[in-house]
Amino acid sequence: MNIIKPLSSLRLTLAGMLLLVAGVLVSYLDAAASSAWLVLPLLLLAFNLLAALLVNPRLSHHPGLLGFHLCLLVIAVLAAASQLMLLEGRVELTEGRAFAAGDVAVIRQGPWHSREQLETLAFVQGPIQVEYAAGLRRGQTRSAILPMAGQGLGGAQEVGDTRALKLAGYRLYTTSNKGYAAILSWTGEDGVVHGGALHFPSYPRYDWKQVNRWTAPSGEPLALELRLDAPVPVDRSWVLGSRDPQAVLLVNAGGAGHTLLPGEAVQLAGGSLHFEGLRLWMGYEIYYNPFLPWLFTAAVIGVLALGWYFSVKFRSGATAVSPAGSPTEMGDAIPSARH
Amino acid sequence: MLSLPLDTELPWLMAGVTAYGVATLSSWHSAWRGRSHASFMLASLLVAVVLLATAIALRWMRTGYGPFLTLFEVLLSNLFSLGLIYLLVYWRYPLARPGALVVLPLLLLLSFWLRAVSPEAGQLPATYLSIWLWVHVGVGKVFLGLCLAAVGIAGVLLLRRLPGFGRLLGSLPADEVLDVPVWRLMSVAFIFHSLMLIAGAVWAQDAWGRFWAWDPLETWAFVTWLALGLSLHARLTWQIPLWSGWLMVLGVFCLAFLTFFGVPFSSLGPHKGIL
Incomplete structure (x- = not known):
């Protein structure tokens, strides 16, 4: 006491x-x-x-x-x-591909948060659309989330801006970070096929450097560049959508350059690289509390x-903060100061 | 969005400011003559508020979004909301009326600042399309309006202690009497500030995936809340001289003013707009 x-x-x-x-x-x-x-x-x-x-x-x-x-x-x-x-984290999801807990980059995780809980999340990234007004001013973001069995998602959901995906206590928020992803497959000389999506830098923020590097399963380092036919429209409104734009993929392998259109393949040392097409990826912030x-x-x-x-x-006629017994604990009578 | 010329709202704005000017002159004339012009003051304030509401509506039709984004819009909407809240306080709480001597000149100063700012429109970020933004902004404006009404009375009380003002303001009620509405208004302002923080946190959670991140605006809003809480506790704890309490009220208002009109336009936080 x-x-x-x-x-x-x-x-x-x-x-x-x-x-x-x-x-x-x-x-x-x-x-x-x-x-x-x-x-x-x-x-x-x-x-x-x-x-x-x-x-x-x-x-x-x-x-x-x-x-x-x-x-x-x-x-x-x-x-x-x-x-x-x-749990606070970030993840990039490509259209048509399923969420994988292993892809999440954790920013902060409380000691009592179980990573296994995150692995229960299962859904597929659907089409992505981001509106832009003239002057490259970002408008509404629409990202479709497609359910997988047993996840409690009634059907496809549209998230974006102030609408988060709420699933198993987690909240996934779209961000301004999004861009193009090249869907690639690699067929080795042994016939084994590896597939994946290579994300290029955020678009249109970094439209001038759509480059990335990837090491093929054969061990060969590849430098890849995405070249879009049309420049970013700055003087009119437009929509960054999931339809394949006119684009080519430049592949540099050991000093030799190759140009691929969607659907084309190139034979490289140790295997062939197939450029299946172009999709969008969306960056999400994950939050659990x-x-x-x-x-x-x-x-x-x-x-x-x-x-x-x-x-x-x-x-009762007092101010809310009157000290006990102070002269302010009175009603609204108005005596004059008469200085 | 209608295709209206850039200066559509400006005549209405100027008319509203003129009405504030008339009310200001009336309040000081009333103090000088020792006569009440309450009905005329109420009418002037009502006219000003209606004219400013018209200016906001015209701008809204022109830009297609509410007055939330640019400094011009924030000043314009506050000129309206502060006037409206003060009108209600003036009408329903006669004890707070002497504060008009300070409140109305402050509104005029805000008007001069507004006229010096570009009326160019911005573009509302998609994260602003939330009902919580309305709640956040609405209760925030009530907080600032009540704080302004309190600071008006505190300012008059402090002015009265200056040489030359004692006789001019001598017919007003005694210090102890006018101190009551100061703290009542600040107490209610504390509630609305708390609501502003809550609604802002909900909006931030929806818009940016976190309810609190200590961005500049959040930090200064929290400091203002703490300063207000601190002044209420200080009033309760010590028998502080009345004038020091009024100075604390002025300090809280200065912090709030900085938070509302300074920080959002000098930082790169998410509140600033499009990322």
Whole structure:
């Protein structure tokens, strides 16, 4: 009790808030700053609030005020729990190809998030369309997601912009990162066929360097360049679509150049390379946080509770923040200052 | 989208600003003469708000999107929303009326800034096509309007302490009386700021796949929220002199003003527009 009383001090609350403001500004000005600048003031405020909830009668006497502060505490706990469970990652998906968990580049993963859970996701990337207005201003993105058996997707879904694909607790968001993918197959001299999609840099952002490298199964390094017949339209609206554009694939193998149209193949050392066609790929951000709905609920309940508290206080004729016994706890009588 | 000339909305904007000017003169004349012009003030504010709403509607028809994107649009929509919220406060809460002496000149300053900004239209990013953007912007405007109304009263109270203003503003209610609406308005503003953060987080989750990423606008909005919470707690904790509380209110408003009108147009965060 001796510790709890000073820990519940409102002056400590003020100190904690000042420290948090300082921590936020340090983190803002220096992206490399330790997260301790935020975590320590938040911990101090959380313990301060917890202690105040236990011993401060002002909080417990007002259900609205109590509710607001309880919700703040719940939000802090849920935010901490989110760090343990969350997953943030990126993946590029090619039209007509299935999602593979192994392709996901993980950015952040909480220690309690199971990678096996991600492997339960199964769907196929459908057609992609991105609208552009004159001046290369990106408009709406439409990305079709096709279901696979047992995934709980009723049918094809269209996602894009503010519509995420929600599947097994994961959310997949389209991004501005998308481009062309060459569908290639390699037939070795032993007759074994390897197929895949080679993604070229984001389009139209990098329309001037549609190049990539790939090492064939025979071990031969290949330099590939995609040349589109039509330049990017900058003075009119247009749609980046999944229909094959007029394009050729330039293949450089050991200093020798080859030009392939969709459907054509070239014999190289150790096998033949078949350019089957051109598709689009879409870059997605993957997000998993099972506490999102609870964070939202706690925040809304907290604000409603505070609104209730203020309305009760205002009806009683006091300001919401009057110190006890202060001259501001009065009604709306209007004596004049008469300076 | 209609094919309207670039300056379609400007005459309506200027007429609205003129109405604000008339209301400003009226408020100071009222203080000088010691007489109430409340009905005339209400009428002037109503006319200004209607004219500005017409300007926004005409621009909307011309550009095909709401006033969310460019600095011109944000200033125009705030000139309207701040006026509307202040009109409601002025009408329903007579104790807050003395703040008009500060609020209306501030609105006029905002108008002058608006006239110095290019009215060129932008293009709304697809991520802005969300109902949560409306909620986020709407409650944010209510927050700023209430904060402005509070800062108006706090500003008048601080002005009254300056040499020369004491006699001019002496007929207004006593400090302790006018302090009440300052903190009531700030308390309600805190609720709307909280709602703005919640709605913004939902929108950010839908639009960019994260509800909070400490981008410049989020950071400064959070700092404003903390500063407001801090000032409410400081008022509760200490018997601070009234004037220091009013200075804190001014500080919170300055932070909010910076967050609304500075940060979005000086950073490259997602709020800026198309990526």
